[in-house]
Amino acid sequence: MKNFDQDTVKRLETVTVIVVPGYANLDPSSRKQFLEIIDEALGERPESMRRQLALFLKVLNLAPYLRWGRPLGKLEAVDAERALRWFQEAPMAKLRQGFWGLKTLVFMGYYGRREVWPEVGYAPEFGGLDV
Amino acid sequence: MFEKTFDIVIIGSGAGGGTVAKELAPLCGEGIRVAVLEWGPKISDDEYTGNEVDMARKLFVDSGGMLTKDGNMTLAMGKGYGGSTLSYTGTSMTVPKEVVDRWAVPGLTHGDVASRAQKYSEENNVHFQPEELLNDNNLLFQQGCRTLGYNVEQFPLNLKGCKGAGICNLGCPNQAKQGTHLVQLPEAEKAGVEVITNCLVEHIGIQELDAVVENAPFGEPSTWEEGRYRIKAKIIVVCAGAVHSSALLLSSGFGDRLPALGRYLTLHPALILVAEHPQTISNFCGHPKSFFCDQFWRSDGFLLESCMYYPFITAKNLVGFGSEHSQLMQAFQRLQMILVLAVDQAEANNRVEIDGDGRPVVDYTLSNATLDSLHTSMKAATRIFFAAGAARVHAPAGERFFIEASEADDIERLIPRNKVVPGRISITSAHLMGGCRMGEDLGTSVTDSWGRVHDHPGLFVADSALLPRANEINPYLTVMALADRVAERIRSDAGELL
């Protein structure tokens, strides 16, 4: 990835497997595609937004220390979901929006791949059909 | 710096710009030079890949990811030869009389707008699709509404040769939607109007403007060489869409004498709601939007429309994540979807501003009244889903990710108002209106009822920025009707201005 360093990519992947559990089963080339889509989207955004996102990923990964004494990546699945849900419902708008933005990027990377179509059963016929 | 001279320059080639170009094209026969300057490229037929991320990049400003200043809403604005008509759904509605009455623009009557809208309905081949072409997703919406006694009506659509690809908002791969890229712009070009794509106008001065031509990495290259241009024109018609028309005029310094410039923006804030049926239904094949329900339009300020989106857009609009979210996504062939459009009030504080680089910033606050409408709409849509036989519903403000059919009697409790929280739920706008509203009063309007910018002869606005308040129904035909009106005034003033 051009727009995130290795540590940030790792944090992003930690969040991704919680947001879309199917990510854990992707082969390396699908993961590469996922990251490329996100990278391209980040490339179109201002540098300040990329920095904010990288910082937000750090916060997401470290915040669980306060409650569980461990980072996000070391939590049981149910606690990891609970931790992210807290951000989704957070009283502070900036935290909710940060989580929404990050989740949107993750969904873009995962569901924006044409390869996901068979997995979800999306099979459009662009050239014609009988409804 | 290259220099060019025209008599009339139109900025933007969407619903407004395309209409003005076609209407002024006959002037070319009299030796008048008319040009359209369009920021985006012309997309070739073989570039419509149906891939969400790819098409978002090709068809939308900021790849469809522009947010309001407070980060609570996503704004979808088209960019390219045809503007937002490349990616619109093609529902073709005439604005109701009571809406035009509410606008209260002196000199603007509903009869005038409606007759012009009728002209474009005919030009764009607007008709009702036959019932055998409607898919289950649409018919279930109709059935659910009827079961509940809600008024439901079919959308007229502007299609020719629709093959039901179902991806209208990603650009039609079969060129079926009759947007300005297929109807008005080619006709204008045939008559001698020059359309310059990949051309961003950066500044409007007195009878001249500055633009830069830079080819996009997709689409056809511009007919002009890349570089900076100073373009002279006696008449300038701004049709860059509600946000960019306002921003361009603001960054060109017109805000000093036009206090309403950029203000009174309305957005029809929208939500996508999703339900799962027990059986497979036809949904992503066929035109996605056949019906609307206006049962709650007057009482609660929203419309409901049948709709169908694609995997990424769908995923993004669900509130939540993890296994439940994935389960719902994997039920794609069983999904029914409903779009909510809230009718927002025109408020001076909701406005387009510009940042230090002259780029638009949309300062828009979702009012409590709009959030109330969105809340009520979620409950109404949930009832429609269950009346249509859905097994479970995902309401963005639901207490839980799924509401099961067995809980249908408990909707009031399961969709509480306090969960309708901006930043938590995905709210979008594809209907951006206002910012250069028509009127008489300099304090509250930017143009007269013919689109002439107050105190600036030769400068016109002819696009969605003109709307003084929300259109309260899908707006493109109104935009074309108003642009047609502006073009008529330009034709009649041409002798004096040119």
Ligand SMILES: Cc1cc2nc3c(=O)[nH]c(=O)nc-3n(C[C@H](O)[C@H](O)[C@H](O)COP(=O)(O)OP(=O)(O)OC[C@H]3O[C@@H](n4cnc5c(N)ncnc54)[C@H](O)[C@@H]3O)c2cc1C
């Ligand atoms: C996804 C989507 C679906 C929609 N579906 C429907 C529907 O089904 N029915 C309906 O009635 N309405 C629909 N709409 C709304 C409708 O498309 C718009 O209301 C209408 O197109 C607005 O027309 P406009 O001319 O104001 O702007 P646009 O059509 O957006 O055109 C503005 C053009 O100006 C160009 N531009 C901007 N800035 C500059 C600049 N500085 N220099 C040069 N060019 C510039 C842009 O690139 C763009 O091409 C939809 C919109 C979207 C985005």
